[in-house]
Amino acid sequence: MSIGRSRKSPWPEERPVIAKKGENRPLASSIHDLARHLNISIGTVSRALNGRADVNADTRQRVLDAAAKLNYSPNQSGRSLRRGATHSIAFMLQPHPGDQQYGEPFFIPFLTGLQAKLAESGLDLIVVMGAPGDYQQERLRRVVETRRADAVVLAYTRREDERIDYLTRVGFPFATLGRSRSGGKTYPSLDLDFEKAGADAVDRLVARGHRRIAAIRPSLNLNFGYLFLAGYRKALRRHGIEVDPGLIAKGFINEAGGDAVTPQVMRSKDPPTAIIFNNDAMALGGCKALAEMGIKPGHDIAVIVIVDSPLCRYFSPALTGFRPRLEPMGRRLAEMLLASIPAFAGPEGARIIREVWPLELIARDSD
């Protein structure tokens, strides 16, 4: 028997690779490569990289330099597995059932803010897409059960939201853009004050002499639709104006919805002199319908949009609307979410809050 190297060498100079034959070379280096290169143990390398105290300042610098040179960065799967956390937050996004083309420009600035704030804490934002119409239950379960993210952010919250029920039941951290009934007690939520905007719109129109005011809204399942309508109703009553069901119409929350539904309220026996649309897309479709009836928005009829957008600003006539501060909202909701998770929270610990932000009126030419 040979005294020299046995068949099983204690120094595995080439680590076996799992990849199928002919597949990709190791794209980046592992912590073992780094350790071998520096003739140091992987434990020390890890500690140096993670800024632990018990490592010599000199060695730390050498490790940092080597990591930069070999452009090492830790494998996310390995890290997540060991730490029990993925260090990423998921935003659930899915197209509306009625939406064949385009959609959701609303979310981009919100996501920009969200991502910016999360990045400050070293967290990644991932947006997970769902198929249209399944209301995310399937995708959400998948994200949660496979532990793909440490928390999720929900949008398009409904009054009774099964996603919220599910997440609270399994105890998975989350936050919502938009209110639900339970928001703010067990999870952070951030919403816009659609109720006040609805009321403000009515106030403004009444002050300008209107008494017949229509409301074009989406399904009441969507909480912002519900809130808008509540504000609208309340303000009308406050002014002593009876709410006329014939002036309220429900449609898909897109151009087609506004187009399809606006003629209904206009054909009422006592037609409105003003219309409040829930958002820009519905207003666009509605104005199209009005134009086809020979009615000119801003001239023959007043138009106000609840959720403003660049579209409103550049439309002719420019539409009066209420502007949300989306990017700051994204940042804020990120803060609130992180504060609600013990593992991420600062010294003062978890605090669950609920905020409702104002919508600022931007007066333009349509009313």
Added chain:
Amino acid sequence: MSIGRSRKSPWPEERPVIAKKGENRPLASSIHDLARHLNISIGTVSRALNGRADVNADTRQRVLDAAAKLNYSPNQSGRSLRRGATHSIAFMLQPHPGDQQYGEPFFIPFLTGLQAKLAESGLDLIVVMGAPGDYQQERLRRVVETRRADAVVLAYTRREDERIDYLTRVGFPFATLGRSRSGGKTYPSLDLDFEKAGADAVDRLVARGHRRIAAIRPSLNLNFGYLFLAGYRKALRRHGIEVDPGLIAKGFINEAGGDAVTPQVMRSKDPPTAIIFNNDAMALGGCKALAEMGIKPGHDIAVIVIVDSPLCRYFSPALTGFRPRLEPMGRRLAEMLLASIPAFAGPEGARIIREVWPLELIARDSD
């Protein structure tokens, strides 16, 4: 000494948990729980779950049932680590520098198609957000180096694209929505025929008697801007019309861009009788500017949009445009990407292709 259970029991009835104190309970069960519950080894459980042949049909059923009952689903980090693949594809999305509010509704149907097709192969689609303006290099490196996805999909491809250079250099699989110079040789790419659309638009306008045709375009760095302009120029020359630099203007690819730039071409000494806008948002801003100058689109001037959208359809006047089939494009690019990755490809192996899809003219009222 006691003969009974030693301090270190061989049956660890409670596995130690890494989580910090006071943190979350184990949210879902692991494969060990399943194995213990069935009194079976974890190897067998895994094999049963993964549909391997060497497991008794009866045991497989028992495992499946138990998995459903305990609603087990495999930890993504553990699986990725072992398999060396994350089974998810990343789409890189970032807001434009000039985009303060909203944006990118274009991508939603594309992403819907992409996600649908990927889901058929058991892959997840994640959208990673970048900060506005950094052109994704930072985020891209992060995704690649931490092995967060098995492949990426790029959009807004430039003629010379450093992201493409980077990805090919490190050998990371990817596909592009939009062409670059090298597309189709080493990576799959799918694009729209902006050149033909630009030419078709000119043809159509010339046929209707126009000779002074303006083009509002984005930066030529964005390849679709370049292609559109190339088609525009070629068609003009074909008709014996000299291209007038005063009729070509560059702006941000949003409403503000169109608004700012359209007056420039209108103030030309010999103003245009028709304008081609690169996309819906620029057209919206442009029409706003025209209206302020007392010029009525579709009446005083012809307007065509290269990339159509619902906005064009519902605008007044409804804008003539070229419709992309975004959802099928998403599905197709997913297919192409998967076919280009050996690990995912079918029996016939990897094939790299490049496709250019037509833009279909939708004639409306603006020209």
Added chain:
DNA sequence: TGTGTTCTCGTAAACGTTTACGGAAAAACG
């Protein structure tokens, strides 16, 4: 020199999977 403290680092276990390997039991075959 002896004792205690502080720095610094290596060792090894663990996170939850998948899978190569081998072995026991059962089945097939002579």
Added chain:
DNA sequence: CGTTTTTCCGTAAACGTTTACGAGAACACA
């Protein structure tokens, strides 16, 4: 009944990290 094949399953290693533990060295102090 002996031999070979097949079926089925347990064992253990490995993926790339992080971190508790302990040990050696250096240092301080008496």
